[in-house]
Amino acid sequence: MLTIAGREFGSRLFGxxxxxxxxxxxxxxxxxxxxxxxxxxxxxxxxxDPADDIMRFLDRDRYLLLPNTSGAxxxxxxxxxxxxxxAAGGSPWLKLEVTPDPRTLLPDPVETLKATEELVKDGFxxxxxxxxxxxxxxxxxxxxxxxxxxxxxxxxxxxGIITAFQVRIIIEQARVPVVxxxxxxxxxxxxxxxxxGADAVLVNTAIAVAGDPVRMAKAFAMAxxxxxxxxxxxxxxARDKADASSxxxxxxxxx
Amino acid sequence: xxxxxDESVMKIVCNGEERTVAPGNKxxxxxxxxxxxxxxVVVECNGVVLKREEYDTHLLTxxxxxxxxxxxxxG
Numbered sequence: 001m002l003t004i005a006g007r008e009f010g011s012r013l014f015g016x017x018x019x020x021x022x023x024x025x026x027x028x029x030x031x032x033x034x035x036x037x038x039x040x041x042x043x044x045x046x047x048x049d050p051a052d053d054i055m056r057f058l059d060r061d062r063y064l065l066l067p068n069t070s071g072a073x074x075x076x077x078x079x080x081x082x083x084x085x086x087a088a089g090g091s092p093w094l095k096l097e098v099t100p101d102p103r104t105l106l107p108d109p110v111e112t113l114k115a116t117e118e119l120v121k122d123g124f125x126x127x128x129x130x131x132x133x134x135x136x137x138x139x140x141x142x143x144x145x146x147x148x149x150x151x152x153x154x155x156x157x158x159x160g161i162i163t164a165f166q167v168r169i170i171i172e173q174a175r176v177p178v179v180x181x182x183x184x185x186x187x188x189x190x191x192x193x194x195x196x197g198a199d200a201v202l203v204n205t206a207i208a209v210a211g212d213p214v215r216m217a218k219a220f221a222m223a224x225x226x227x228x229x230x231x232x233x234x235x236x237x238a239r240d241k242a243d244a245s246s247x248x249x250x251x252x253x254x255x
Numbered sequence: 256x257x258x259x260x261d262e263s264v265m266k267i268v269c270n271g272e273e274r275t276v277a278p279g280n281k282x283x284x285x286x287x288x289x290x291x292x293x294x295x296v297v298v299e300c301n302g303v304v305l306k307r308e309e310y311d312t313h314l315l316t317x318x319x320x321x322x323x324x325x326x327x328x329x330g
Contacts, residue, residue: 016330026328041329042297044270044322050290054328070329084324087304088297155330182330204330 002199004177005093005125005146007064009036012194013224014066014179016204020213023057029207030063033217038063039095039202041070042084066127068095074108075115082119094119095149096128105155109136113143120144129181132163137170137178148174149202151182152193156205158185161192171197187216187223194227195235267319282310286323297324 002009015035020026030038038058046052058065067085072078078098086092096119098111112128113136119126125146130136132150140148150170153159160183161167171178177199184190190201203220210216264275269285276285282305286293298305299322305313315321 017328018330020328023328039330040326042324043327045291045296045325047270047272047289047323053292053295054326055295065326067326068329083304084297084299087306088324088326202330 002177004127009064009200010034011036011221011224012200012228013190013221014038014181014200014202015063015217016202016208017054017058018204019208023054025213026054026208027057029213029217030058032214032221033203033207034221036063037066039066039068039204041068042081042088043071064093065089065091066093066095067091068129069097069115070099072098073100074098075111075118078111078115079118082115082124086124092124094124094126096126099155107131107151109133112136113139116140116145117143127179132166132170134166134169134173137174141174141176145176147177147179147199149179149181152180152189153183155182157183158206159183160185160189161196164192164196167193167198168196187219190220191223191227191230194224195230197231200224265315265317267315267317267321269321270323276315280315282313282315282321285315285321286310289323291323295325298322299324 002012011034013033013035014037015030015033016039017026067089069078069081072081078096082094096115098108099105100108107129112130116126116128120143127147127149128140128145129149137148150167152161152163179200179202180193180198181202184201184203185206193201201224207213207217207220265278267274267276282298283293286296293310301320
């Protein structure tokens with residue numbers, strides 16, 4: 001069972017709520033994914049559409065909300081969003097995101113570390129989104145991050161785990177759960193992350209923009225389970241030379 | 256009579272836009288006027304995040320800067 005900050009999760013797939021064509025589709029895809037943790041963002045209320053409220057479609061008994069600080073460009077902005085999020089959701093859980101460059105949406109390591117330290121002191125349960133930097137993961141863990149969330153590839157790119165080498169080191173070294181976040185574009189990417197020993201994955205875009213998001217959510221759920229089972233079962237070692245699967249003896253009758 | 260001479264209206268800034276409200280109005284009055292269910296909105300007034308129970312008592316004052324925030328879809 002996955003445990004983060006003392007809370008147990010029955011599913012190792014975390015869901016996002018962005019980019020769905022409708023709130024109903026989001027609700028159904030999340031249900032199909034079996035997830036127990038979903039991210040949300042904070043934005044100004046649209047005063048032209050005051051009834052537009054995503055919370056009507058999210059069952060708080062079923063999902064733990066993980067509000068993000070998306071849009072924050074530095075630690076100060078992230079902390080302001082964190083305080084709004086705690087007031088809005090009544091919960092200290094937070095996906096810390098500090099992305100100063102809208103072109104790459106890559107996280108700022110210095111501001112992320114600074115914000116993590118301050119927010120942990122202030123009682124938040126912080127899951128920082130980070131570049132796949134093994135040393136940074138240790139630093140974040142040291143200042144009290146509840147988990148680390150290294151990126152597979154930049155947000156929304158569907159490119160899979162182009163950071164595999166670093167993610168493996170992060171998993172090997174981490175004492176807190178490792179959640180591979182961002183860029184997982186296909187169930188096979190999620191399965192690979194789990195086979196590598198990630199504790200969980202977070203998927204939003206790949207499910208939300210699929211032709212059939214509900215079916216894609218199920219596909220990701222199966223892939224995450226398959227990858228986790230494979231990791232726990234113990235994968236065979238990769239080798240450079242062939243190693244026959246059939247016996248090499250008992251062929252005398254052919255020669 | 257221009258607004259600035261009219262003591263029956265106050266100017267505030269709400270989500271970046273100037274609005275006029277009647278003196279004595281509280282946060283909850285503004286939310287209702289905007290068609291917002293108070294439990295679905297977080298209010299930051301002059302940089303300070305308000306608690307839900309303060310919506311019913313917190314008076315709007317001339318020049319108050321409000322941010323009305325809520326959860327939206329995100330990853």
